[in-house]
Amino acid sequence: xxxxxxxxxxxxxxxxxxxxxxxxxxxxxxxxxxxxxxxxxxxxxxxxxxxxxxxxxxxxxxxxxxxxxxxxxxxxxxxxxxxxxx
Numbered sequence: 001x002x003x004x005x006x007x008x009x010x011x012x013x014x015x016x017x018x019x020x021x022x023x024x025x026x027x028x029x030x031x032x033x034x035x036x037x038x039x040x041x042x043x044x045x046x047x048x049x050x051x052x053x054x055x056x057x058x059x060x061x062x063x064x065x066x067x068x069x070x071x072x073x074x075x076x077x078x079x080x081x082x083x084x085x086x
Contacts, residue, residue: 001025003032009044017044021051026058035066040074052083 001024006013024030032048034040048064055062064083067075075081 001028001030003030005032005034005037005044007036007038009037009040009047011041011043014043014047017047018051021047021062024051024055024062025060026051026055027060029061029063030055032062032064033066034064034068034071037067037071040071045074045078045080048080048083 003020003024005017005020009017021030021032030051037044048062052062062083064075067084072081072084075084
């Protein structure tokens with residue numbers, strides 16, 4: 001499944017982002033296309049970590065692609081760069 005998060009991942013978009021990930025089958029591969037994401041705070045990262053765990057526990061995989069260099073840096077700083085599927 002391919003998920004397109006909102007351009008800004010913060011508390012105001014958290015529920016929509018979570019709903020899109022909840023709709024994904026955790027036993028398969030879910031790709032989150034970050035090509036349109038311009039901002040991601042700790043809320044967005046928390047959602048990704050929660051759903052990455054959900055997928056891992058169910059035998060699936062959650063991966064992120066298309067992240068800009070600045071978003072990639074956030075993933076690297078927080079140690080979440082293993083989610084990047086570039």
